Amino acid sequence: MTQRKDYTADAPSRDEVDATRGTLVLEFGTGWCGICAAAQPKIADAFDRHPGIPHLKIEDGPGRPLGRSFKVKLWPTLILLRDGQEVERLVRPTDMKTIEDALLRLEAD
Secondary structure, rough: OOOOOOEEEEOOOHHHHOOOOOOEEEEEEEOOHHHHHHHHHHHHHHHHOOOOOOOOEEOOOOOOOOHHOEEEEEEEEEEEOOOOOOEEEOOOOOOOOOOHHHHHHHHHH
């Protein structure tokens, strides 16, 4: 699992996410979301500095069970997981440092 360029509608199930071992970041958003598009360069730069952290870009919206199971309300939302458990959440991050600091914490623990 590596950085995807576009959000995918092909989301894993919540059971699959919960069973994940190691680190994983789920990014919820949509391709038509202006706030998501504006955040992409910052998100991509942060992940370029942490290529070992798997990152899934999940298309979200009404009727999308994975986003609902994490109670995602705003886009983009990054959910940082370790061994299937949420350890941190970034909602509409506005700068790369915030994202990178969260990724550093995820790697360190």
